[in-house]
Amino acid sequence: MATLTGTKIKNTYKDLLQVSNSNAGVDGTLRNVSDGEGTDSVLQISSSAVKSTGTLEVTGVSTFTGAVTASGGVTGAVTGNVTGDLTGNVTGNVTGNLTGNVTGDLTGDVTGDLTGAVTGNVTGNVTGNVTGNVTGNVTGNVTGNVTGDLTGDVTGNVTGNITSTGTSTFSTVDINGGTIDGVDIGTNSAVTELLVDNVSINGNTITSTNYNGTLILQANGSGTISCTNKLLANADLEVTGEADIDNINIDGNTISSSDADGDINLTPNGSGEVNIGNVSVSGTSISSNGALNISAGAGLGLRFNSGGSGIVYTDTDIVPISDSGGIDLGSESLRFTTGYFKDTVDVYGYVKTDEIRELTTDSGVTIDGIKVDGNAITSTATNGDLTLQANGTGKVEVTSADDAPSLRVTGDDPDMDVNINSSSGLNLAEYRMSVDGDAKGHIAYDKSIGAVRIVTYGTNENINLSPDGTGSVVINTDLDVDNINIDGNTISSTDSNGDITLDPNGTGEINFQVTASSGAPTGSSYYIPLSVSGTTYYLELKDAPSGGG
Numbered sequence: 001m002a003t004l005t006g007t008k009i010k011n012t013y014k015d016l017l018q019v020s021n022s023n024a025g026v027d028g029t030l031r032n033v034s035d036g037e038g039t040d041s042v043l044q045i046s047s048s049a050v051k052s053t054g055t056l057e058v059t060g061v062s063t064f065t066g067a068v069t070a071s072g073g074v075t076g077a078v079t080g081n082v083t084g085d086l087t088g089n090v091t092g093n094v095t096g097n098l099t100g101n102v103t104g105d106l107t108g109d110v111t112g113d114l115t116g117a118v119t120g121n122v123t124g125n126v127t128g129n130v131t132g133n134v135t136g137n138v139t140g141n142v143t144g145n146v147t148g149d150l151t152g153d154v155t156g157n158v159t160g161n162i163t164s165t166g167t168s169t170f171s172t173v174d175i176n177g178g179t180i181d182g183v184d185i186g187t188n189s190a191v192t193e194l195l196v197d198n199v200s201i202n203g204n205t206i207t208s209t210n211y212n213g214t215l216i217l218q219a220n221g222s223g224t225i226s227c228t229n230k231l232l233a234n235a236d237l238e239v240t241g242e243a244d245i246d247n248i249n250i251d252g253n254t255i256s257s258s259d260a261d262g263d264i265n266l267t268p269n270g271s272g273e274v275n276i277g278n279v280s281v282s283g284t285s286i287s288s289n290g291a292l293n294i295s296a297g298a299g300l301g302l303r304f305n306s307g308g309s310g311i312v313y314t315d316t317d318i319v320p321i322s323d324s325g326g327i328d329l330g331s332e333s334l335r336f337t338t339g340y341f342k343d344t345v346d347v348y349g350y351v352k353t354d355e356i357r358e359l360t361t362d363s364g365v366t367i368d369g370i371k372v373d374g375n376a377i378t379s380t381a382t383n384g385d386l387t388l389q390a391n392g393t394g395k396v397e398v399t400s401a402d403d404a405p406s407l408r409v410t411g412d413d414p415d416m417d418v419n420i421n422s423s424s425g426l427n428l429a430e431y432r433m434s435v436d437g438d439a440k441g442h443i444a445y446d447k448s449i450g451a452v453r454i455v456t457y458g459t460n461e462n463i464n465l466s467p468d469g470t471g472s473v474v475i476n477t478d479l480d481v482d483n484i485n486i487d488g489n490t491i492s493s494t495d496s497n498g499d500i501t502l503d504p505n506g507t508g509e510i511n512f513q514v515t516a517s518s519g520a521p522t523g524s525s526y527y528i529p530l531s532v533s534g535t536t537y538y539l540e541l542k543d544a545p546s547g548g549g
Contacts, residue, residue, distance in 0.1 A: 082098045089106075095111045131148050
């Protein structure tokens with residue numbers, strides 16, 4: 001600055017600065033600082049303030065102990081700390097801390113902490129912490145922590161922590177680490193997609209993002225996963241452990257009902273079927289594409305229960321899968337009451353007849369080669385014999401009530417044979433056997449005479465005893481024929497004083513074949529000895545005259 005020493009006033013008064021206040025000097029009113037000829041500058045001063053109405057350029061360090069109001073903004077760099085309020089825009093860089101409030105936009109970079117409130121937009125980068133509230137948008141990067149409220153949009157990157165008690169809205173958030181605690185996501189506007197570790201939530205779909213990754217819903221401790229609406233599984237549903245669905249419990253290979261005495265119902269919709277492998281259940285029908293195997297555990301029974309007086313039906317064969325060891329139908333303690341069969345019933349093995357109370361069929365029962373139909377027992381083989389044979393010393397006993405025939409043999413063959421093959425013969429006791437093609441007669445025990453009678457029914461019917469071939473009719477005791485008794489070598493009459501008459505029919509003869517007997521008259525070879533009252537007489541036989549007589 002040039003010195004005024006030795007200069008004249010007329011040559012220097014224009015360069016002198018003065019405040020026009022009627023020579024009263026500086027007081028509490030802001031007045032322009034002007035030169036000696038009255039030209040005002042942009043600088044105004046008072047006893048309490050300094051104001052610049054133009055551009056204020058500070059090349060050195062400025063220290064402000066009060067508030068700094070930059071209505072036109074701060075365009076230069078601020079390297080010191082700003083502790084007062086700035087009401088204008090800050091377009092330059094702030095190297096120090098900005099602790100005052102900024103009402104305008106902060107477009108420069110702030111290297112220090114931004115602790116004051118910023119009403120405008122922060123477009124510069126903030127290297128320090130932002131602890132004040134920012135009402136405008138933050139488009140610059142924030143390296144430090146943000147603890148104040150950000151009302152506007154944050155488009156820059158925030159390297160530090162953001163701590164806010166208000167609501168923060170971010171168009172894009174990339175959280176690479178740390179934790180998110182006690183927050184609601186998508187309360188006012190739904191999150192379009194949320195990726196958490198290997199889980200993606202997008203729309204109504206929760207999926208795993210890692211290849212072939214398993215999606216696990218797992219409750220903590222003894223907690224449960226509760227689903228209050230319908231659960232639709234479009235693929236396989238795999239549950240490790242037990243699963244309780246309403247009153248159904250699924251544990252391992254077991255499906256059970258959890259309510260007391262609860263049924264398990266598999267009910268398809270409409271005409272749908274319950275398909276288990278190759279087995280289909282439709283309505284009241286169970287069908288299979290192959291063999292249908294229904295089995296119970298070892299030593300356990302398999303029960304088919306129709307309920308009440310219902311019937312268990314089958315329209316095909318019931319056969320065991322193996323005949324090894326035999327398969328029982330019923331048991332000693334559980335027996336069938338009544339069995340109904342149609343057509344053929346084949347039994348291989350034994351039937352305990354003492355356990356069968358009644359067996360009724362429409363077409364008879366065939367056992368091996370014997371058929372029982374109605375009141376008839378017949379052999380099924382062509383020309384097959386029918387043999388009734390008791391075991392050991394047992395007997396075949398045939399009984400009936402009253403005097404009706406106990407055993408009747410019938411047939412269409414008039415020469416029909418009845419063979420009795422027994423070492424003890426036929427024991428009729430008090431019963432009858434009828435040999436009857438057309439009810440011709442019977443053999444019966446007659447109580448009145450204490451003997452067996454052979455009786456014919458028809459008029460003049462004969463009784464023939466015809467042994468086969470050279471066989472004989474053997475009677476091991478005496479024989480009564482009408483009034484004639486044959487006993488050993490004796491023929492006698494049984495009626496009182498009855499004669500014995502030998503009367504051949506027609507021209508028949510009585511033929512005697514005798515040989516010479518000791519004691520007979522000599523000279524003749526043909527005598528018949530006759531014993532009368534102990535005396536022997538001889539009846540001589542001579543040839544008959546020629547021509548008879």
